Amino acid sequence: xxxxxxKKSWINLTxxxxxxxxxxxxxxxxxxxxxxxxxxxxxxAIVALGVDxxxxxxxxxxxxxxxxxxxxxxxxAMFLQLNSAGEFPNxxxxxxxLYGVEKLPFFWEPFKSSIxxxxxxxxxxxxxxxLLGYLVFRNRIKGVYFxxxxxxxxxxxxxxxxxxxxxxxxxxxxxTDVTQLFGQMVGSEIMQxxxxxxxxxxxxxxxxxxxWIVRDRFGNxxxxxxDDEARVRFTGYNPVIFKTIIFSIAGGLAGVSxxxxxxxxGIVSPQFMTVPFSIEMVIWVAVxxxxxxxxxxxxxxxxxxxxxxxxxxxxxSWMFIQGGLFILVVTALPEGVLGWIRKxxxxxxxFLIGINKKLETYPSLEVNEQGEVKS
Amino acid sequence: xxxxxxxxxxxxxxxxxxxxxRDLNLILNQGDLRAVIGPNGAGKTTFLDxxxxxxxxxxxxxxxxxxxxxxxxxxxxxxxxxxxxxxxxRIFENLSVQENLALSVSRPxxxxxxxxNSLKVKxxxxxxxxxxxxxxxxxxxxxxxxxxxxxxxxxxxxxxxxQDPDLLLVDEPVAGLTDxxxxxxxxxxxxxxxxxxxxxxxxxxxxxRRLDCPVSVLHQGHVLKEGSMSEIQKDPLVIEVYLGKSExxxx
Numbered sequence: 001x002x003x004x005x006x007k008k009s010w011i012n013l014t015x016x017x018x019x020x021x022x023x024x025x026x027x028x029x030x031x032x033x034x035x036x037x038x039x040x041x042x043x044x045a046i047v048a049l050g051v052d053x054x055x056x057x058x059x060x061x062x063x064x065x066x067x068x069x070x071x072x073x074x075x076x077a078m079f080l081q082l083n084s085a086g087e088f089p090n091x092x093x094x095x096x097x098l099y100g101v102e103k104l105p106f107f108w109e110p111f112k113s114s115i116x117x118x119x120x121x122x123x124x125x126x127x128x129x130x131l132l133g134y135l136v137f138r139n140r141i142k143g144v145y146f147x148x149x150x151x152x153x154x155x156x157x158x159x160x161x162x163x164x165x166x167x168x169x170x171x172x173x174x175x176t177d178v179t180q181l182f183g184q185m186v187g188s189e190i191m192q193x194x195x196x197x198x199x200x201x202x203x204x205x206x207x208x209x210x211x212w213i214v215r216d217r218f219g220n221x222x223x224x225x226x227d228d229e230a231r232v233r234f235t236g237y238n239p240v241i242f243k244t245i246i247f248s249i250a251g252g253l254a255g256v257s258x259x260x261x262x263x264x265x266g267i268v269s270p271q272f273m274t275v276p277f278s279i280e281m282v283i284w285v286a287v288x289x290x291x292x293x294x295x296x297x298x299x300x301x302x303x304x305x306x307x308x309x310x311x312x313x314x315x316x317s318w319m320f321i322q323g324g325l326f327i328l329v330v331t332a333l334p335e336g337v338l339g340w341i342r343k344x345x346x347x348x349x350x351f352l353i354g355i356n357k358k359l360e361t362y363p364s365l366e367v368n369e370q371g372e373v374k375s
Numbered sequence: 376x377x378x379x380x381x382x383x384x385x386x387x388x389x390x391x392x393x394x395x396x397r398d399l400n401l402i403l404n405q406g407d408l409r410a411v412i413g414p415n416g417a418g419k420t421t422f423l424d425x426x427x428x429x430x431x432x433x434x435x436x437x438x439x440x441x442x443x444x445x446x447x448x449x450x451x452x453x454x455x456x457x458x459x460x461x462x463x464x465r466i467f468e469n470l471s472v473q474e475n476l477a478l479s480v481s482r483p484x485x486x487x488x489x490x491x492n493s494l495k496v497k498x499x500x501x502x503x504x505x506x507x508x509x510x511x512x513x514x515x516x517x518x519x520x521x522x523x524x525x526x527x528x529x530x531x532x533x534x535x536x537x538q539d540p541d542l543l544l545v546d547e548p549v550a551g552l553t554d555x556x557x558x559x560x561x562x563x564x565x566x567x568x569x570x571x572x573x574x575x576x577x578x579x580x581x582x583x584r585r586l587d588c589p590v591s592v593l594h595q596g597h598v599l600k601e602g603s604m605s606e607i608q609k610d611p612l613v614i615e616v617y618l619g620k621s622e623x624x625x626x
Contacts, residue, residue: 217481218489220474224467231465234427236453236484236538245486 008342015294023200032189036264039196041304043260046206048284048300049293050250050257055282056291057214058246059226060142064150065254066278067157068125072255073268074161075124077174078108079117080263084180095169105167121259122252129251130244137243142229151275158273173269176262187266199260203297206253210293213249222246223291283322287329289336298338378441380405380572381426381542386435388421388596395421396432396596403542408568410583411576412607413593414616419576420462422593423544427459428452439542454484458540462547464527468520472511472530475519476502479537505533508563525556532560536567543567545575549582561585592616 026038047069054060081093088094092104110116162171177187184191224232225239232239262268288299310318333340381403388396396418403409413419424430426437428449437444444452467475480498506512509529528548535543549557561582567573590607592599594616607613
């Protein structure tokens with residue numbers, strides 16, 4: 001690690017300066033439509049950070065993060081719907097009238113409170129992820145079985161939410177853009193600018209949080225679980241607890257991400273829990289670089305931005321490009337773009353096309369006895 | 376007289392009808408160094424699996440410090456003071472030598488403590504000490520996966536010692552080592568005995584002889600004979616099942 005650390009921190013610093021500069025410049029440069037898109041993609045970076053924690057570090061490939069993403073979104077949408085329900089019959093959200101519901105379902109009640117909502121956005125998905133995770137991990141289900149199980153759970157939630165018209169408007173979802181917050185329409189330009197800032201700040205906070213988790217021995221145990229779970233157990237650690245905690249944290253991050261995405265896209269619906277969407281989250285992390293955190297953010301933002309640009313120019317071609325990108329990463333860049341850059345990939349590429357000359361000596365001769373690179 | 380540190384009573388393990396261990400009895404006292412040998416398939420590794428909780432015996436009991444270990448999970452058994460080294464080196468290859476050792480010496484081994492507390496000075500000193508025992512000080516920040524095979528074996532032994540166990544179970548520590556490394560490993564294990572109780576499993580007769588300790592011969596899941604190396608080598612039964620046969624194969 002020590003050999004790479006100086007170089008790695010330079011790469012990180014450069015990327016961070018770029019990100020912060022972009023975030024600060026974006027509101028004055030981009031039209032509000034583009035700004036809103038960027039805000040959405042920044043919020044998706046938060047769920048990607050969670051995927052990186054459980055997959056990149058701990059080695060658990062979850063294909064069901066859409067569950068927690070959608071629950072966070074529903075929490076936010078229920079609050080907003082209630083917040084603007086005063087004008088409708090029975091003072092309950094308008095859609096209930098379509099199904100002849102006159103009394104607010106009991107679980108909507110607490111969402112009248114903004115504090116409860118702000119807490120439940122991350123806590124509720126975290127609790128559900130924790131419970132689900134504990135049951136799965138306690139039975140030592142891992143690898144591909146874990147992936148299949150999470151995808152099955154995703155389908156269960158998808159079908160359940162789809163069918164509950166009288167509770168949460170079923171397949172139509174809950175609209176948020178025409179609701180009111182602080183006397184403003186949520187879909188209005190000024191609100192969307194605010195949500196952009198909130199997303200940008202929360203991405204950075206989420207990165208610090210994730211970094212703090214993996215920085216030291218806790219993160220090393222996660223890597224240990226990924227590489228050799230039995231050794232972790234025989235060293236006296238209980239992997240079940242560690243896996244449950246990290247899965248729960250990833251669930252909480254997904255919830256925050258889902259809530260921010262919902263208020264910026266104007267609606268939450270069971271479409272957030274479709275199978276392809278949860279797989280896309282994994283692709284962002286794979287392309288950006290597993291186990292790098294920063295790669296997850298880059299992957300989520302850049303791939304989604306590319307997606308919207310490509311879809312505008314060549315409507316039908318995005319799926320092919322995305323598939324091609326994934327294949328490229330799996331075959332040629334197994335550590336993702338960021339992992340490739342950190343391992344000196346660009347330099348090797350320059351050798352390959354003959355621009356840079358190879359070193360005359362062995363690299364080891366340029367390393368002193370302490371294993372440090374001579375400057 | 377204290378009760379023995381580890382006592383296996385009439386242990387049997389059956390894998391779908393095949394008896395991997397059959398009425399196995401074994402007693403280890405505090406500070407013992409014991410070698411266990413046996414031909415392939417004699418049940419050597421299964422026997423460690425039973426002690427460490429990886430495999431549940433179909434019959435019998437394992438007593439450690441006077442308490443039964445049956446039904447306990449692996450990590451609880453490890454926390455009670457049983458450390459295990461696997462046959463092929465099992466270390467965390469993507470962590471540095473120092474990080475590997477930090478995980479082994481950390482206490483308590485709870486998620487909260489790992490996240491909130493930094494490593495105590497006492498533990499940092501312990502890491503330095505462990506690295507000096509196994510001669511890895513110059514490699515402290517090297518990724519463990521980049522070590523040579525022998526260094527990996529030693530790192531794993533150091534991790535084991537770092538857990539500060541009462542009982543060390545060491546499975547084939549010299550497989551793939553050079554003669555010189557083998558001798559050093561034997562000396563290392565001998566120096567650990569006394570403070571710790573050490574049980575070594577191996578095929579390498581030179582190595583076992585060098586350990587100079589009581590030997591148990593395992594055959595078809597059963598203890599065939601216990602005694603010193605020279606006694607064992609003279610025993611006609613042992614020669615028949617193990618030594619004689621393996622010498623023929625070698626030639």
